[in-house]
Amino acid sequence: MREITEGSHAVADAVRLCRPQVIAAYPITPQTHIVEALADMVANCQLDAEYITVENELSALSACIGASAAGSRTYSATTSQGLALMFEVCFNAAGMRLPIVMSIANRALGAPLSIWNDQQDSISLRDSGWLQFYAEDNQEATDLHYLAYRVAEDHSVLLPAFVCFDGFILSHTYEPIDMLSQEDIDRFLPKFTPYERLDAADPISFGMYATPDYYLEFKYEMDRALKESKAIIHKAGKEFGQMFGRDYSAMVEGYRLEDADTAIVALGSICGTTKDAIDEMRDEGKKVGLLKIRVFRPFPTEDVAKALSHVQRVAVLDKNISLGAKGAVALEVKDALYSSGIPVKDYIIGLGGRDVRKRDIKAIVALVEKGQGDMFYGLRKEVL
Amino acid sequence: MVDKTLELFDCGHRACGGCGAALVARLVTKAAGTDTIVVSATGCMEVFSTPYPETAWKVPWIHSLFENASAVASGVEAALKKQGRKEKVVIMAGDGATFDIGMICISGAFERGHDFTYICYDNEAYMNTGIQRSGATPYDASTTTTPAGKCSFGNKLPKKDMPQILAAHGAPYVATASIAYPADLMQKVEKAINTRGPCYVQVHAPCCTGWGFEGDQTIAVAKLAIETGLWVNYEMVDGKVVKAKKVVRKPVEEYLKTQKRFRHLFKPTRQDAEIAVIQAMADRNAEKYAIDIKLKNE
Amino acid sequence: MALAVGCRARPGKSRDNKTGSWRVFKPVFDKEKCTKCGSCMTLCPEGCIHETEEGFVAPDYTYCKGCGICAEECPGEAIEMKQEEK
Numbered sequence: 034m035r036e037i038t039e040g041s042h043a044v045a046d047a048v049r050l051c052r053p054q055v056i057a058a059y060p061i062t063p064q065t066h067i068v069e070a071l072a073d074m075v076a077n078c079q080l081d082a083e084y085i086t087v088e089n090e091l092s093a094l095s096a097c098i099g100a101s102a103a104g105s106r107t108y109s110a111t112t113s114q115g116l117a118l119m120f121e122v123c124f125n126a127a128g129m130r131l132p133i134v135m136s137i138a139n140r141a142l143g144a145p146l147s148i149w150n151d152q153q154d155s156i157s158l159r160d161s162g163w164l165q166f167y168a169e170d171n172q173e174a175t176d177l178h179y180l181a182y183r184v185a186e187d188h189s190v191l192l193p194a195f196v197c198f199d200g201f202i203l204s205h206t207y208e209p210i211d212m213l214s215q216e217d218i219d220r221f222l223p224k225f226t227p228y229e230r231l232d233a234a235d236p237i238s239f240g241m242y243a244t245p246d247y248y249l250e251f252k253y254e255m256d257r258a259l260k261e262s263k264a265i266i267h268k269a270g271k272e273f274g275q276m277f278g279r280d281y282s283a284m285v286e287g288y289r290l291e292d293a294d295t296a297i298v299a300l301g302s303i304c305g306t307t308k309d310a311i312d313e314m315r316d317e318g319k320k321v322g323l324l325k326i327r328v329f330r331p332f333p334t335e336d337v338a339k340a341l342s343h344v345q346r347v348a349v350l351d352k353n354i355s356l357g358a359k360g361a362v363a364l365e366v367k368d369a370l371y372s373s374g375i376p377v378k379d380y381i382i383g384l385g386g387r388d389v390r391k392r393d394i395k396a397i398v399a400l401v402e403k404g405q406g407d408m409f410y411g412l413r414k415e416v417l
Numbered sequence: 418m419v420d421k422t423l424e425l426f427d428c429g430h431r432a433c434g435g436c437g438a439a440l441v442a443r444l445v446t447k448a449a450g451t452d453t454i455v456v457s458a459t460g461c462m463e464v465f466s467t468p469y470p471e472t473a474w475k476v477p478w479i480h481s482l483f484e485n486a487s488a489v490a491s492g493v494e495a496a497l498k499k500q501g502r503k504e505k506v507v508i509m510a511g512d513g514a515t516f517d518i519g520m521i522c523i524s525g526a527f528e529r530g531h532d533f534t535y536i537c538y539d540n541e542a543y544m545n546t547g548i549q550r551s552g553a554t555p556y557d558a559s560t561t562t563t564p565a566g567k568c569s570f571g572n573k574l575p576k577k578d579m580p581q582i583l584a585a586h587g588a589p590y591v592a593t594a595s596i597a598y599p600a601d602l603m604q605k606v607e608k609a610i611n612t613r614g615p616c617y618v619q620v621h622a623p624c625c626t627g628w629g630f631e632g633d634q635t636i637a638v639a640k641l642a643i644e645t646g647l648w649v650n651y652e653m654v655d656g657k658v659v660k661a662k663k664v665v666r667k668p669v670e671e672y673l674k675t676q677k678r679f680r681h682l683f684k685p686t687r688q689d690a691e692i693a694v695i696q697a698m699a700d701r702n703a704e705k706y707a708i709d710i711k712l713k714n715e
Numbered sequence: 716m717a718l719a720v721g722c723r724a725r726p727g728k729s730r731d732n733k734t735g736s737w738r739v740f741k742p743v744f745d746k747e748k749c750t751k752c753g754s755c756m757t758l759c760p761e762g763c764i765h766e767t768e769e770g771f772v773a774p775d776y777t778y779c780k781g782c783g784i785c786a787e788e789c790p791g792e793a794i795e796m797k798q799e800e801k
């Protein structure tokens with residue numbers, strides 16, 4: 034059923050359909066509308082879950098660890114500073130192989146304090162072992178939650194997952210969304226069957242420590258599970274497409290890319306603006322296309338290399354910066370294209386909520402055509 | 418009824434010989450029984466009991482991080498509730514994880530009123546990292562971050578009153594106990610587990626390595642802490658002290674002299690003024706909890 | 716052998732670590748003096764002192780670290796710590 038809904042409310046509704054049994058969350062802008070909506074559902078018996086109003090984000094994710102280990106499907110949502118406060122817990126949840134799903138309404142990290150959008154928060158957790166899905170629009174933001182639970186809980190994966198969507202730009206925007214029914218989701222997402230759980234009938238120790246004799250192997254197994262999750266994502270995404278008409282089998286998605294000379298690579302809501310800019314540039318005769326990355330972890334290296342093998346140049350839009358190096362997406366794309374010789378230029382854009390407009394995308398295309406890049410784009414003149 | 422003959426904390430763990438914390442793990446699991454899920458914080462107990470794959474725990478056990486045991490336990494409890502399960506949740510954490518780094522998580526969890534029992538094994542410093550001062554370290558104890566020296570008598574601060582803080586959170590049952598009195602300890606653990614809501618039991622667990630005494634003296638040292646009034650075993654129900662163990666008090670130096678962490682109070686010269694400060698602390702304890710047994714001939 | 720997912724384990728394996736090898740002094744129990752009060756069993760941090768089939772108490776030397784708490788706390792002085800001979 035198509036409804037015009039705010040992004041946060043649509044996400045909350047999607048989470049409800051996933052039947053989480055324990056929710057633990059702490060309010061932070063711009064995630065609040067999600068957790069308020071879920072609390073409202075619990076208060077009105079529309080969602081049968083334990084909702085723990087924790088005292089901070091570190092406890093939110095820690096409570097999810099406890100609940101997930103005890104065998105319940107769990108959910109949390111956060112962003113920015115909240116995610117940063119969870120840093121330690123994120124590594125822990127992944128290492129403990131607990132399939133927690135968490136929404137990230139992407140927001141910049143202070144200082145300076147900023148409540149506005151970029152993707153520095155989730156990107157900074159790229160090494161933690163969580164799957165990372167990025168939504169272009171609110172339809173995708175809802176659908177990726179179903180997919181995230183399905184993949185994370187697969188016994189060959191057993192890793193937690195972020196579903197990332199740009200704060201305010203998506204979380205506070207009303208869009209028409211095809212909301213699925215409980216029956217639909219129950220068909221797609223089976224009841225949670227924990228791989229193992231805390232249970233007096235079969236006492237298992239969770240979260241033991243590893244000596245140097247074992248630690249390396251545990252990390253190897255996490256890495257292997259993350260890489261093998263690509264096949265699970267493909268299978269589940271395809272099945273979702275067969276059931277509901279939106280195919281998420283691919284981790285990357287091309288837009289007018291087949292015959293493009295210049296490819297733009299991006300993730301998140303900027304892909305929508307980029308598509309509009311591409312349409313206009315195509316009308317002007319420029320052969321520009323987009324490669325949207327939907328799954329950043331595991332990184333679809335081979336898919337990226339294949340999708341970009343024919344282009345002459347690549348412009349990567351990074352709403353994050355590994356200060357002192359480059360944007361995280363560009364580093365991955367360069368790695369994927371290393372042996373191809375295709376030039377890849379990086380553009381740091383939109384940090385802290387700076388608008389990125391169609392004309393900015395066009396200006397970046399002009400820059401990459403001239404071979405100029407690896408730069409912050411759109412800086413105020415006084416710093417130049 | 419809990420079967421007290423069961424050993425739920427297994428042999429082969431790597432605690433030092435004569436470890437007070439290991440005895441806490443044994444006695445608490447005994448008192449709690451098999452229908453218990455233990456949540457541990459990072460610390461000595463966690464480390465000496467769970468080097469992969471050699472777990473000493475025969476009950477379900479989870480460790481996540483140093484500071485978050487109460488939050489993890491909140492999640493476990495919520496999940497059990499949702500699933501309609503009956504296991505009891507018992508946290509076991511050291512004094513560093515309790516008095517210091519875990520304070521926010523503890524406050525949140527106690528305020529929310531989850532049904533769990535929090536056991537703090539109190540060995541009065543960060544033993545796992547090498548005997549650094551914590552909020553539970555007593556006055557004048559020499560630790561590696563509050564060493565006694567030419568111009569210092571060691572830790573300048575008194576021990577934080579953690580039981581009082583948790584009682585103020587509305588904890589229905591708060592108690593202190595000691596490994597020197599195992600029956601009392603186990604009884605208190607059972608009482609805490611069978612009381613609905615967040616309960617707290619702080620157990621004095623001397624550390625031979627960290628305090629500087631021979632491993633065979635662990636129980637004797639714990640007993641002296643009680644007998645000098647420097648540790649008081651008491652119970653609080655709904656915020657009120659209802660019972661405290663009475664003793665015929667000994668002078669504090671009988672306790673202090675047993676441990677290297679207080680050696681600087683006696684050598685090279687006896688520090689009467691400092692010993693008097695500690696004696697005054699014991700006297701205040703005695704008055705506050707009314708623990709003195711008056712002998713007939715006094 | 717494959718590792719357990721997430722660094723977990725079921726009980727039993729800690730017994731692979733035979734802590735008896737740490738021992739320098741060995742508790743020797745005197746059956747004549749023992750009143751079977753159980754104090755040693757309760758206070759052993761290893762939990763390795765048990766009742767024997769004959770009804771006496773004895774430590775499991777495979778795990779006894781020789782800390783001496785049992786000897787120190789025995790009210791009947793029925794336990795003596797003796798230098799380990801290896």
